Amino acid sequence: MRWCTDSLKVKPMQRKTKEILIESQTTNVIECFDEYDGVLMLAVRNEESARRRHSIQKHEISNDSLFSRHNDMKNILCFNPVKFLTGDEVWMLLLDRGLLPFGVDVEEMSIQYGQAMFECGIKTGGKQQGNACGAANSRSGCWTCLMMNGEDKMLTQLISEGYTDYAYLQSWKSFLHSIRNDIRYRNVMNRRSLQTLLRNENKRDSDLFSIHNHAEYDYIMFDRTEKGDYAPGGLTVKGRRMLLEYLLFTQQEMNTILISEEEIEAILQAWYETDGIRVYRDELEPVYHAYLGELVFKPDCTINEEKTTSPFPVFFVEIDIHLGKQELFRWIKERQRITHRSFFFFPSNYSNEVAKLTWNKLTFVVSRVDVTEARNAERIVRHWLGMDMYQGKKNEQHKQMLIQILIQSMKNEQLFKEDEKASTKLLYAAEFTNRLSRLIETEEMLSEETNHLFAKVLKELGNESFPID
Numbered sequence: 001m002r003w004c005t006d007s008l009k010v011k012p013m014q015r016k017t018k019e020i021l022i023e024s025q026t027t028n029v030i031e032c033f034d035e036y037d038g039v040l041m042l043a044v045r046n047e048e049s050a051r052r053r054h055s056i057q058k059h060e061i062s063n064d065s066l067f068s069r070h071n072d073m074k075n076i077l078c079f080n081p082v083k084f085l086t087g088d089e090v091w092m093l094l095l096d097r098g099l100l101p102f103g104v105d106v107e108e109m110s111i112q113y114g115q116a117m118f119e120c121g122i123k124t125g126g127k128q129q130g131n132a133c134g135a136a137n138s139r140s141g142c143w144t145c146l147m148m149n150g151e152d153k154m155l156t157q158l159i160s161e162g163y164t165d166y167a168y169l170q171s172w173k174s175f176l177h178s179i180r181n182d183i184r185y186r187n188v189m190n191r192r193s194l195q196t197l198l199r200n201e202n203k204r205d206s207d208l209f210s211i212h213n214h215a216e217y218d219y220i221m222f223d224r225t226e227k228g229d230y231a232p233g234g235l236t237v238k239g240r241r242m243l244l245e246y247l248l249f250t251q252q253e254m255n256t257i258l259i260s261e262e263e264i265e266a267i268l269q270a271w272y273e274t275d276g277i278r279v280y281r282d283e284l285e286p287v288y289h290a291y292l293g294e295l296v297f298k299p300d301c302t303i304n305e306e307k308t309t310s311p312f313p314v315f316f317v318e319i320d321i322h323l324g325k326q327e328l329f330r331w332i333k334e335r336q337r338i339t340h341r342s343f344f345f346f347p348s349n350y351s352n353e354v355a356k357l358t359w360n361k362l363t364f365v366v367s368r369v370d371v372t373e374a375r376n377a378e379r380i381v382r383h384w385l386g387m388d389m390y391q392g393k394k395n396e397q398h399k400q401m402l403i404q405i406l407i408q409s410m411k412n413e414q415l416f417k418e419d420e421k422a423s424t425k426l427l428y429a430a431e432f433t434n435r436l437s438r439l440i441e442t443e444e445m446l447s448e449e450t451n452h453l454f455a456k457v458l459k460e461l462g463n464e465s466f467p468i469d
Contacts, residue, residue, distance in 0.1 A: 004142070017076065036077040040070065045082050045090070056083065143169055146177055168250045175246055175291055181307070182294040183344045183365055185239030186232035189329070191274065194233070198330055219356040223324030225347035229299045236342040237277045240267075242289050249286035276337045295367050301346055310367060315377035317364040319385065320350070328360055335385060343384060 021037055046053045059068040059078070066083055070076040082090060094106045143155065155170045179185050189197070235243075244259075244267065251258040264281060271277050293309030303314060321328055325347075336342050343364045351358040366377035 004145070014073070017073065021075075035075070037075040039077050039079050041079045041081065042068075043082050044080050045085055045087075047086055056080070144173060144176065146173075146180065165254045165256070168253050172243075172246055172250045175289065176243060178291060178294045179239055179243070180235065181296050182239075182310075183230075183232065183297050184295055184367060185236050185242075186344060187234055187236055187342065188232065188332075188344060188347070190233035194329060194333070197326055198333070200326070216356055219351075219353070219358050222358045223326055224349040224351070224358065225325045225328065225360045225362075227346065227348040230297045230301045230346075231299070232344070237271055237275050237279075237336070238341055240271070241279065241284075241340075242287075245284060245287035246289050248284065249288045252286045276333070277340055279340070292369075295365075297365075312367045312369055313372065314365065314367045315371065315374050317366055317374075317378045317381045319362045319364065319381060320359050321362060322359045325360065328362075339384060341384065343381060 017038070017040065024038075044052060044056055046056060056068065057063075059071060060080075061067045061069065066080050068078045068080060070078050085093075091110070094100070095110070097106060099105055100109075143152070152170060152173060155166050155173070159166050159170065187194075244264070247259055261281075264284070268279050268281065271279060292311055294307070295310045295312075295314065296304040296307040298304045323331060328347075343366065345362040345364045348361045348363065349358060350361055364377075364381045366380060368380075371377050371380065
């Protein structure tokens with residue numbers, strides 16, 4: 001079942017039916033059917049589709065009866081007054097009425113069905129025999145719905161009949177259909193899982209190990225990110241903004257209101273409440289976003305070559321991060337908030353039990369028209385992460401956060417133990433050298449304690465030699 005049918009139709013109807021029954025406190029009101037508390041009228045027809053016919057037959061009291069049993073409310077009797085009518089007969093009755101009780105003009109409503117309106121009763125035999133109502137592309141629903149595969153046949157039919165403005169709707173819908181599967185516009189994790197991760201306390205039991213064995217304690221307790229299947233979350237704010245700007249462009253070209261100002265403000269408020277990203281109404285302009293092709297991945301985290309149509313090269317940028325999983329995703333969320341942009345990444349970790357070394361790894365996916373070399377891809381990712389933030393005035397909080405990332409591993413004194421294996425010391429030396437090279441860039445910002453640690457590690461590295469075992 002389509003999620004919208006259940007959420008926006010079935011469940012609201014069930015709630016309202018129960019409310020009516022409770023308010024009326026009515027029982028035994030239906031003569032000859034005293035086991036029912038109410039009658040629900042449903043405008044279902046055998047000719048709608050084979051699936052609908054099967055559903056009707058499953059619940060009908062008899063083949064020739066207009067009454068049926070409710071799917072899950074045993075005290076409700078269903079009445080199906082148009083069960084045996086064709087689509088043509090329904091339309092003739094509606095057109096004869098002219099105006100529906102809720103104010104809709106039937107003739108005006110019929111325009112959206114085009115020439116396929118009278119399809120059900122006019123059949124010439126052959127392959128048309130037995131076709132369900134809707135077989136000639138007249139079935140109408142939400143024009144933004146992506147449940148169907150490929151193009152929207154009803155929009156295509158209307159465009160061919162002269163409603164050329166509908167081509168703008170079809171273009172926007174095609175953009176939506178493509179972008180929803182594009183890894184570049186998907187979040188790494190669904191919103192509920194991310195909120196749970198950021199909300200949970202990161203508990204560390206300080207009594208688990210003695211202070212003399214803090215390296216092993218840090219290794220065991222480090223909050224690692226685990227490698228898993230490709231199961232992305234929803235669209236990024238960048239992707240959602242592109243859709244909204246494109247919709248404003250479509251609205252402008254059609255000279256038809258497709259979205260109200262109140263709805264736009266509600267969308268912008270939702271972005272702020274859920275993602276912390278503030279976009280103001282005057283920042284939005286109608287924009288036609290040229291889309292040259294999607295980048296689609298398989299569940300095993302490899303590129304789906306069959307469905308990928310993007311012409312741009314794909315680069316995988318690996319970044320080592322010495323932050324636990326919760327701190328890491330909090331940092332990523334903050335970068336998204338500041339930059340209004342996102343990069344999809346596959347999380348994993350590096351762990352060496354012998355050396356008691358561990359850190360998290362992020363493999364970013366970069367594929368853009370302006371990126372043609374791997375080094376450019378890495379530069380863009382590091383810039384987005386804020387790793388080059390010291391070349392200008394940046395947020396003080398993020399400067400300090402980055403410094404903590406860089407010095408975290410240096411506080412492990414395994415390098416200075418005389419009984420440590422030379423190969424293990426070499427691993428530490430390489431890691432510390434990498435950290436120190438980053439710290440040199442920020443020397444003017446280091447505290448006295450960090451400067452002391454800096455000097456100590458340099459001295460040890462200068463005095464040590466590391467033969468390979």
